[in-house]
Amino acid sequence: MQKRFLLSILGLLLCIGLPAQILEPVKWKVSLQGEGQEREIVFHALIEKGWHLYATDIPSGGPIPTSFSFDELSNVSLKGEVTATQRPHEEYSSLFDMKLGWYNDKIDFKQALSLENPDDFKITGYITYQACNDVTCLPPTKYEFSFGEKKAEEAKTPDLTPIKFNRKPTTSLTEQEGWQPVVDEIRAMDGDGITHSNSLWFIFLSGFVGGLLALLTPCVWPMIPLTVSFFLKKQQSRRKAIGEAILYGLSIIVIYVGVGLLITLLFGASALNDLATNAIFNILFFALLVLFAISFFGAFEITLPASWSNKLDRKADTATGILAIFFMAFTLVLVSFSCTGPIIGTLLVEAASWGGKLAPAVGMGGFAIALAIPFALFAMFPSLMKQLPKSGGWLNMVKVVLGFLELALSLKFLSVADLAYGWHILDRETFLVLWIIIFALLGFYLLGKISFAHDSPVKHVSVPRLFLAIASLSFSVYMIPGLWGAPLKAISAFAPPLYTQDFNLYDQEVHAAFHDYNRGLAYARKHNKPVLIDFSGYGCVNCRKMEATVWTDPIVKKMLEEKYVLITLMVDDKEKLRTPITVEENGKSIKLTTVGEKWSFLQRYKFGANAQPYYVIINGEGEPLVAPYGYNESIPRFIRFLHKGLKEFNK
Template sequence: MKKIIVLLAFCLIACINAQSQKTEPVKWNTQINNTEKENFKEIVFSAHILGEWHLFGTQLPEGGPHSTAFVFDKIEGAVLLGNIQEIDRPIEEYNSLFEMNLKWYNHSARFIQGIEIIPESEKVLIEGHIEYQACNNVTCLPPTRHNFVLEETINKIIPNAEPSISSTISTQHGHSNKAYLNTWKPVKQQMEAFGENLAGTEISYRKAYVNGFKGGLLSLLTPCLWPMILMSIYSFQQQRSSRKQSIFRTLLYSVTLLIVFPLCGILLTSAFGIQIFYQFTTNLISNLFLFILFVILAAFLLGAFHSSIISKKKAVGNFIGLSILTVLLSLSCTGSYIGSYLTQAASLHSILGPYLTLTGFVSAFVLPVAIILVFITWNPATPKQAHRLLLLNRITGFFILAYSLTFLSIADLIYGKHLLNREIFLVLWIIIFSFLGIYLIGKLKFTHDKETPSISVGRFFLAILTFSFTLYMVPGLLGAPLKEIGALVPPLYAQDFNLYTKDFGNHFDNYNEGMEYAKNSEKPVLLEFSGYGCAESRKMEASVWTYPRIKHLLDQEFVVIRLMVDDKTKLPKAEIISIDGKPTKITTFGEKWQALQQIKFGSESQPYQVILTPKGNPLSSAYGYSIDIKQYINFLNNGLNRFKQQLK
C-alpha cells in the first residue's frame, strides 16, 4: 500500500504541474505602432516579467532552455520585413544548472517586428503565438505558448483600444453588433453605488479566516478528506509509545499541517494564479485522476491490496510524510469549497488574505483529527478497538466509493457528454448505500472480515440511518431536488426524466438569447455566473431556487440566465475579445462567459449573481454564496421594485 500511495502522490504532483501551462509569470502585450515611413509599421512585443522570474533570449545554444520564438501563423494585408529584433539588451552570464552561457531578461523585455502594408488593403490581420520559457532560482516552467491577434483598419488599431461598445468584442471576421455589445459594457461602478450589504460581497481579514474555517468544516462533511483521517489513525496506532510521546507526535503532526498546507497553497496561487484550485476541479484529467484515486482508496479500505487493514507491519509513513500527503490530497479535491473564498480574500491582500483563508481551512481539519488521535493513542490497543477501526474502514470505503462518482459527474457535465446523468448517478448511489446497509446488519462480509454472530446496537442504528438515506434518494429519480445533498449530486437540469414542476421558458444558458428574450418580454434579468464544478452554486440552486416563493418569483417575474464559466463546448466560430485592451482569442462558451464576467463586472468568483435591466444596466449589487432564504427574497424584491420604478 505504501508504494501505491507514493505512486499516487507523484501522479498528483504531475497533474498539478500540468496546470503550469496556465500560469503567467510573463505578461505579454502586443501592439502595432506607426513609423515615419508610410505603409511601414512595427509590431512591438512587450513582456512584463514578474518577481524573481526571468525570460530567456531569442538565440540560445542547443541543449539549453527553450529560446523565445515569435511565430506568425496568419498574415493578411501585410508582409514581414526581416527578423525579430531585441530592443532591450539581455543579461548574459554562465549558468551552472545548464553549464553554458545564457541570455535572459529580468523585469521587462521588448521585441520589434517590422511589417509593410500591402497597397489597397482594407485591413491588416495578424495571428500568431509566442513560444517562451521562464525560470526562477528554484524551478523552470515547461515551454509556454502565448497566442496573439492583431487587427488594424485604416488609422485604427484594435488591440490598443480600451474596452468599449465598439471594441470590446469582435468576431474573427471583424464584424460586431452594437446592440449586442451594449450589454457587455462595464457596470462595476454603477453596482457599487447601490451600497447594499449582500451575501459574499464584504470581506475582512477576520472573515477571510472564518470563511476558510467554514470551507474546512464543509469539506469534512464530505468523504474527500476521510481517507487521510483514517490513514492518520492507522499510522499513529502502529507507532505506539508513551502517552507523552503520543501527544507530542500529535501536536507536531498538527503544527506541520498548519504550516505546510497554507505554504503550499500560497506557492500554488502565486505561481499559477488565485484560480488554480477552481481550475483543477474543472479539469478533465484531474477529475478522472481523482475518480481513479478514490476508487483505489475505496478498494483498499474495503479489503483489497492488503491481507488485513489492521496489522503489525510498519505504518504508511511517519507523521511528516503523512501530513504532506494529506496536503496534496486536500489541495487537489477541495477547490470547489475554498476557491471562491480565496478569490474574495485576495481582494484584501494578494498573499495575506489567501494565507488566512488557507489557515482557517486547515484548522477546521486539524482540530477534530488532533482530538481523535489523542483519544486513540491515550488508550491501549485492544481487539475490540481493532474491530471498530476495521468497521470504520469498511464504512468509509463505501462513502469514498460513492464520492468518487462526483468527480466523474463533474467531468461529464463540463464537457457535455451526458454519459452520467442525474438518474444514473442516483441509481449508483442507491445501490452503494443499500449494500452499506446490508453490510451493517451483518448480511454482507468481505474477505478479511471476522465472523460477527450478532450486531451491536450502534451498528443497528447506523443501518437504520443508511436505509433511511437510501429511501430519501429514491424520489430524486423522479426529479425531487434533494436539497440536503444538492452540492454533491448532479443538478436537476442534468436529469432526463422529471415528474416534478419544470421551469418555464424563461431560463437560458446563453447571454445573448436571454437578454433578447428579456427585452421582448420586458422583464428584469437574474444573471448568474456558475460552474459545473462549483459546489456552492449547486447548493444554492438546489436549496434556494427550489423554495416555493423564490421559484415563483424566478418563473413569473424574472428572466434567468445561468452561465457556466467552465463549459468546454466549442463556439461555432472563434471570437476575439478585448480585456483591458488586450485582444484574447476564445474558443469555448465557458471562456466567453468568464470574459463577460471580467469585462462587465470586474469579478472572477462563482457563484456570482446580479439583477439587470434588459439593456444590461444593474438593478442590484452582486450576490455571492448564501442559503439564507429571507435574504435572497429581499435581494430579488429590491431588484424587481427598482425595475418597476424605472418603467413608470
C-alpha cells in the same frame, strides 16, 4: 443497461485522445435554376448520418426551425413561400416535450421567383438552422447566399462553411452593448446577499469534517502513540513540553495550508476552476477515487515508499529544537497520505470549483486544524492516550466505510465531466441508481451481512453500527422517489440536475429563458424587463443547492418566470466557440475558445468577480440595479433581493 453503460465509458475513453474539431453536420449548396424570367432557388442540405435538420414549422418553445431570409432583392419578386420537396419525419421529443419534425440524410427546399430583368438583378440572404443528434444540439447557425450577374461565379461554387449567427459584429466583444465594466458601481452598493465569506466558512467546515474523518483512518490513528513516544523522549519541563506540543500542531497546520497556497499560486483561481471541470482531470480523479475505494475494501494496500518515511523519522530523531518538531509533523503528513490523499484531493477539487483565490488554502486549514488539535493535546498530556480505544477491527470497519463513501463521491467527478461536455452517460437516474445501491450495500455491511477479507467476525451488532446502518439504508430509500423526479434537496449539490432525467414527474423547476447574454439582454430591452444574470457552472455544488432549495419556492419561481428575464451562463461550458475571440485582460491578450470561457470573462471583466453562484440584477442597458447576490439559502433574503431589484428598475 450495464453493457450499454460500459460501452459508453469505453467510447468516452477512446475519444479523449482525439483532437477537438468544429462540427459541421449540415452542408448547404444553394443554386439558381431555370432560364428567362421564371426561376427558382434550390437549397440543397446534405445531413451527416446520425444528425437531423429541423423543419420550418417548429412550435413555439421548441428548437430553432430552419428559416430562409432575404436581405436584398433587386429586380426580383418572390412567388409564394419556401417549400420542402418532402414531408419531414415526425416524432415526439422528450427533450422538448413536444412533437417535432425533422429531416435526415438530405432535403431540398425551393423558392420560386420572377426576375424583372434577367441581365441585371441581385439576391442576397441567409439560412438560419440548427442541427441536432440524439445527444446534443449545435447552436443556431447562419449560412449566407447571394446571386446576381456579378455573383455568377460565386453562385456556381458557393462557400460551404457555416458561419456563426451574427458573425459580423460592428464592434469588439468588450465594446458590445451591455459589456461595459460596472465594478465601481457595484462596490458603491450596499449588498444584502453576497456571501463569499460564508462560502469560505463552508469550505473551512468541510475541511474540518474531512480532518476528523482522516483522524479515524488506519494510517493516522497509529501515529498517535508514535507522537506521544517522541515527546516523552525529551524529558523536559511541563511548560516547555506544552510549548513544543503547540508548535507541533502549528507545524501540521502550516504544512497543509502551505500545500493549499502553493496549488493556488501555481495554477491560479481561474485555472483551478477550469481544472475542476476538465474532462480528463475529472475522469482521472474518478478513477483515482475508485482505486482508493478498492484499496480500502482490502484488495491491496497503497503505501508510499518506506524509505521516505524512514528518512524523515531519522531526521526527527537526530535533529533538535524546532527542526525536529517540524520533521515529526512532516512524517505524520507523509505516512498518513495513503488514507488522507483522497480526502485532501476531493477537498481541493471542490474548493477550486468555488472560484475563490483563498478557497484551497482555507479548506486545507480546516482539515489541518481538525488533524492537529488531537495530536497537540496528546503531545501535551500523554496520559490521555490511555483512554483511547486500541487499534483493531473497528479501524478496518472505518476504512471500509470510507471506501463506500469514496466510491459514491467518485461519481460526482464523472458527473461534472459528463455535464460540462454533454456526453449524457451519467444522467440523473443512472447516478441515483448507483448511489442507492452503494448506500444499501453500506447498510448491509454495517449489519454484518457483507464482509471483506480483513474484517473481524461480527458476533453482534453494536449500537453505533446499528444506527449507522439505519442512516445508510434510510438514505437509500430516501433517494428512490428521485427516480420519478422528486427533487431530493438533500443531495441536490451532488446529483446531476433534474433536466438530465428522461422520466420526470416534477414540474416545479425553474429554467432560464436564455443561455446567451446578448440575446437575453436584447429581449429584455424589447419587453422592458429587468434581467437576472445567473453565473453558474456544471461543477458548482452551491448552484445546485440554490436551484433546488430557493428557486423552487412558489414566490421565487413566479418572480423569476414572470417579472425577470432569467439568463443562466455556465462558466464551465466546454462547447467550442465557432470563432475564437481575443480579448485584453490585465494587460495581457488572452484567447477565448469555449462558451464557458466567454461567460467567465464577462463575469470577471464586467462585474469583477469569479465565484459561483453569482446573481446580478441589471437593466436592459447592462447597468446594475442592486448589489449582486451570492450563495445564501435564505428564501426571504432572496425574495427581498428580487423585490429590491424590481423597485429600482421601476424607478
